[in-house]
Amino acid sequence: MTIKSLRILAQLDFPSKTVRLWDGSGGPFVDGDGNIWRSCVLTDSALDQIELAINAEAFTLPLTLSGIDQVVAATIWEDYQAGEIVGSRVRILIQDCDEYDQPVGTADVKFTGTIDNIMFDDAGSGDQMLSTITVEVTNRFTLRTLTNGAVLSDVDQKARSALLNPSATADRFCERLPELIDKTIRWPNW
Numbered sequence: 001m002t003i004k005s006l007r008i009l010a011q012l013d014f015p016s017k018t019v020r021l022w023d024g025s026g027g028p029f030v031d032g033d034g035n036i037w038r039s040c041v042l043t044d045s046a047l048d049q050i051e052l053a054i055n056a057e058a059f060t061l062p063l064t065l066s067g068i069d070q071v072v073a074a075t076i077w078e079d080y081q082a083g084e085i086v087g088s089r090v091r092i093l094i095q096d097c098d099e100y101d102q103p104v105g106t107a108d109v110k111f112t113g114t115i116d117n118i119m120f121d122d123a124g125s126g127d128q129m130l131s132t133i134t135v136e137v138t139n140r141f142t143l144r145t146l147t148n149g150a151v152l153s154d155v156d157q158k159a160r161s162a163l164l165n166p167s168a169t170a171d172r173f174c175e176r177l178p179e180l181i182d183k184t185i186r187w188p189n190w
Helices: 044-054 070-081 140-144 154-164
Strands: 005-013 018-023 036-042 060-068 089-097 108-125 128-138
Touching: 005 036, 018 070, 036 044, 044 060, 044 089, 044 108, 060 070, 060 089, 060 108, 070 108, 070 128
Parallel strands: 018 036
Antiparallel strands: 005 018, 005 089, 036 060, 060 128, 089 108, 108 128
C-alpha cells in the first residue's frame, strides 16, 4: 500500500483525560487502534516549531491549538484550575495515510515532552465559543542546559536525570567526559 498523505497528531495526556487532536478540518479521525482524534488547527508557526523540536533545534515547543471545542477546553481548564497541568506528557506523532486518508500502520512518535506552561484564549462567534490553547512543552534536552562556562559532570547529570525522570534508564550522556579531559586530538598535517 502506498502512502499518499500524512497526518500530524498531538496527544496531550492530562490527569483527567487524554486529549487527541489532529491538524485539519472536518470530523474526527479514527486511527488503526480505534482511538478518536478530534480536529483542530495548528498555526503555521506551530508547524515550524514542531519541525524545530523534532530536529532537536529547539528546547521548548510552543504549540498553539486553535478551534478546540468547548468540552475539551473545559476539561483542560478544570485540570489547570486544580494545578495538575504542569508535567503532563505531550506527544507529537506522524500518521501515514493511503489515498483515502485511512491510516497505514501505526503512528510514529516524533517528539515527546512535558507541559511547562499553558495559556488560554477564548473567542465567541455567534452562539459558538472557540478556544485557542497554547502549551509550552519542554523535552529531555532542556534538562541538560548549563550556565555559560560550566562543565557537565557525569555524576551530576545522572543525579539530575534520576530526579527529573525517575522511571527512565540512567542518563549516560556524560559518562565518557572524564576520559576526554587529558586527551589531545591531533589534526592531520597535510
